[in-house]
């Protein structure tokens with residue numbers, strides 16, 4: 001029987017979260033696409049969105065696929081160890097339903113070696129097929145950036161790798177249907193490239209956060225220093241702030257764990273993590289200082305946190321730094337902590353251990369602009385004054401306002 005042309009291939013996306021949905025939408029414009037997820041609500045919400053797309057919770061449907069693409073989460077445990085359960089369970093489901101000749105591609109962010117050391121053995125054990133003979137494997141890391149309209153799946157170059165040349169050619173052709181592709185020399189190279197992209201970002205933010213801590217101690221305005229330094233052509237334009245989400249604060253631990261297993265203890269990577277993890281408490285300390293310097297009684301103070309998601313203009317609260325700010329404020333016996341976020345409903349806000357804030361809520365003594373969503377950017381200083389009892393404290397985490405404008409109105413102002 002002649003082998004199928006690329007246009008005839010059936011794709012199955014395993015894991016229909018943020019990444020999986022984007023891929024399902026992109027592939028189903030060109031190829032017959034199946035979406036498999038264990039979460040029924042995801043499957044129901046996506047069914048019939050495209051003629052060529054069908055979603056299911058029935059793992060047997062995977063058997064129809066020529067290309068199976070895995071987009072399941074790669075979280076960490078409470079002790080910062082990689083939690084491979086979602087990948088292992090997905091591999092078992094796929095193995096049980098793998099068609100001879102199929103290609104399995106992992107897109108989840110992992111440490112170098114995981115595809116070959118963890119995924120392939122589980123696929124072989126559960127399918128009784130042999131990798132490289134009966135089925136083939138590739139790796140293509142996902143780079144999409146939530147809340148960023150400029151860098152979407154179709155505009156980002158996609159790194160593609162496989163453990164065998166024909167598979168690599170097929171994957172290059174398939175992924176070329178949806179975006180620009182880059183041929184990586186091996187699966188390990190592609191896995192390592194993805195994880196260091198996120199580690200580099202984490203460390204660059206950690207470095208400017210450390211600058212911010214240093215300049216606060218020296219009484220110098222960090223924003224002004226960075227603006228001056230950025231006039232040099234090769235000074236990187238990172239800004240201090242909070243680091244959240246299920247990628248940047250999580251992915252470094254995948255590489256750390258893998259290399260610790262062979263006796264190397266990364267120092268720079270973990271130092272960056274430690275600094276970024278300390279920033280929520282640093283912000284809470286700023287508020288405390290602001291309240292005291294504004295003459296407020298800490299035990300009676302009410303604080304409003306604006307922006308609760310892990311970053312601007314997204315609905316995702318996973319690994320949001322805000323609960324850590326709240327925890328520290330509560331340790332300081334702050335009377336009440338309110339939360340306001342245009343992307344979240346009151347139930348979710350309450351789950352973050354804050355009281356939902358409405359226009360008619362009582363006035364507060366301090367405001368933390370933690371995440372400057374676009375809806376907040378039009379607010380004027382008078383809007384913040386209207387939220388406050390009398391001039392209180394304002395912590396502008398990302399430094400989007402001019403400090404002098406606040407100070408001129410009698411408000412204590414600081415930024416990270």
Ligand SMILES: NC(=O)c1ccc[n+]([C@@H]2O[C@H](COP(=O)([O-])OP(=O)(O)OC[C@H]3O[C@@H](n4cnc5c(N)ncnc54)[C@H](O)[C@@H]3O)[C@@H](O)[C@H]2O)c1
Nearest residue numbers: 015016017018019037038039072074086089090108109142
């Ligand atoms: N979200 C991003 O911006 C982004 C960007 C680049 C890379 N990544 C990486 O891509 C991967 C997926 O991220 P995401 O944001 O799409 O995650 P997500 O949590 O939004 O979605 C994961 C989906 O997988 C499903 N799932 C879990 N176990 C499953 C199983 N055994 N079988 C089938 N489905 C299963 C879940 O129900 C969920 O719908 C992660 O490794 C992440 O680090 C994410």
